[in-house]
Amino acid sequence: MDFSFTESQQKAFDEAYAFAAESLTHGDVDPAFDRDGWRKCADFGAMGVTIPAEFGGRGDSLSEFVAMFEGLAYGAPRRLGLYIAINAHVFGSVETLFKAGTDEQKKRYLKKLATGEWVAAHSVTEPDGGSDIGNMKTIARKDGDRWIINGRKKYTTCGAGADLHVVYAKMDDPDRYRLSCLLVEPGTPGMHVRPLPASGLDGSGLSEVTYENVSVPEANILGKPGSGAMLFQGSIERERACIFGFVLGAMRKQVDIAVQYANERNVGGRPIAGYQAVAHRIADMKMRLDAARLLLYNVTALKAANKRAPTEAAVAKLFISESFLANSMDLCRIHGGNGFLLENGIEGYLRDALGTIIFSGTSDIQRNIIAGQLGVRG
Ligand SMILES: Cc1cc2nc3c(=O)[nH]c(=O)nc-3n(C[C@H](O)[C@H](O)[C@H](O)COP(=O)(O)OP(=O)(O)OC[C@H]3O[C@@H](n4cnc5c(N)ncnc54)[C@H](O)[C@@H]3O)c2cc1C
Known part of the structure; x- marks a missing residue:
């Protein structure tokens, strides 16, 4: 088995690294939504990597997509809110629209989204609890040839900057309590978006979205009525499997920072790298990074080949996010008081890492999935 990058993955990584180091390392990030970074990444072509050229994309595979995000975050690791926003856009909406959209929906939206x-x-x-989507309260009620949506959604990434919302709701219809997926444009009467300030992942556009008698035409159902759960399961497994390229890039940068700081910081007449406690901490960071890489590119290869990989996706999501949290903590410890100051940007990794153990299902939920897949009965 060859675990190294293919030529096209290496190209995707190198180009992304050069672009990010040049274009995304300066300027303030708008904490509500990183519009500036979004525009730059759009010009770079980041949103349409896996979408065919006829719809404005590049038609590459997921393997290049993940390598590109590793490169982006290695080049500009303090823009993780932007990268999660792009990933949520791609896995939650663009790919779902590409797979399930009607010709009319694709014509109307896909090119704009892929570019x-x-x-x-x-x-x-x-x-009321994101871990239990069966308890969803948002309802879509049929009224003639329209759907009327009522409900409240929380933690919607990109919500603050979105031009299109893909919203999941239960259908209040003869086939009631099946989920459907609907397309809603902001500005539709009765729809309100409220940005949610968060502790990390600045610029991701995290928002609460409220629907009060929001009326959309029948043509705005994405996929067949009642196919929402299936669409969601497909997109969440791909997201869970492939969203962590940017975290890998950040973890790689953290190891570089740790080595440099430990070699340069003198305490007690010697570089702190000479203390075994510090050196071992860096060794552990590297061990987690390498294991994370193997898990990520393994599951990415499975998803790129359109294989089901529920266990592999859950294992990768669980391990990489928890490893990022552990490495962020270790980086803070290595920096002592310098790690605690906002001006050094070290503690920011810790705040970002907190988000990664929650989105796409918490670590507890990943353990439930893994145990369930192994046949462990609750
Ligand atoms: C940065 C970020 C981005 C996000 N982006 C999106 C997005 O774009 N779209 C979207 O729809 N959602 C998004 N989310 C929401 C995310 O999917 C939910 O926050 C997550 O599923 C957890 O739901 P919750 O916050 O309601 O926690 P809860 O479900 O209330 O869970 C609270 C605690 O109970 C535990 N728990 C709950 N149920 C179980 C169980 N069955 N077994 C074991 N433990 C359990 C959880 O692990 C957790 O520790 C995002 C969240 C974050 C933080």
Whole structure:
């Protein structure tokens, strides 16, 4: 088995690294939504990597997509909110529209989304417990040839910048309590978006979205009525499997920073790298990074080959996010007081890492999936 990058993955990584180091390392990030970064990444072509050229994309595979995000974050690791926004846009909306959209929906939206001209947000989670989507309260009621949506969605990435919302709702119809997926444009009467300030992942556009008698035409159902759960399961497994390229890039940068700081920082008449406690901490960071890489590119290869990989996706999501949190903590410890100051940007990794153990299902939920897949009965 050859675990190294293919030529095209290496190209995707190198180009992304050069672009990010040049274009995304300066300037302030708008904490509500990183529009500036979005525009730059759109010009770079980041949003349409896996979408065919006829719809404004590049027609590459997921393997290049993940390598590109590793390169982006290695080049500009303090823009993780932007990268999660692009990933949520791609896995939650663009790919779902590409797979399930009607010709008319694709004509209307896909090119704008794949080129990044438009931003899309997808809303599943509600205030009453995102881990249990069976408990969804948002309802879509049929009224003639329209659907009337009522409900409240929470933690919608990209919500604050979105030009299109992909919202999941239960159908209040003869086939009631099946999920459907609907397309809603902001500005539709009764729809309200409220940005949610968060502790990390600045610029991701995290928002609450409220629907009060929001009326959309029948043609705005994405996929067949009642196919929402199936669409969501397909997109969440791909997201869970492939979203962590940017985290890998950040973890790689963290190891570089740790080595440099440990070699340069003198305490007690010697570089702190000479203390075994510090050196071993860096060794552990590298061990987690390498294991994370193997898990990520293994599951990416499975998803690129269109294989089901529920266990592999859950294992990768669980391990990489928890490893990022552990490495962020270790980086803070290595920096002592310098790691605690906002001005050094070290503690920011820790705040970003907190988000990664929650989105796409918490670590507890990943353990439930893994145990369930192994036949462990609750
Ligand atoms: C940065 C970020 C981006 C996000 N982006 C989106 C998005 O774009 N769209 C979207 O729809 N959602 C999004 N989410 C929401 C995310 O999917 C949910 O936050 C997540 O599923 C957890 O739901 P919750 O926050 O309601 O926690 P809860 O479900 O209330 O869970 C609370 C605690 O209970 C535990 N728990 C709950 N149920 C179980 C169980 N069965 N077994 C074991 N433990 C359990 C959880 O692990 C957790 O520790 C995002 C969240 C974050 C933080």
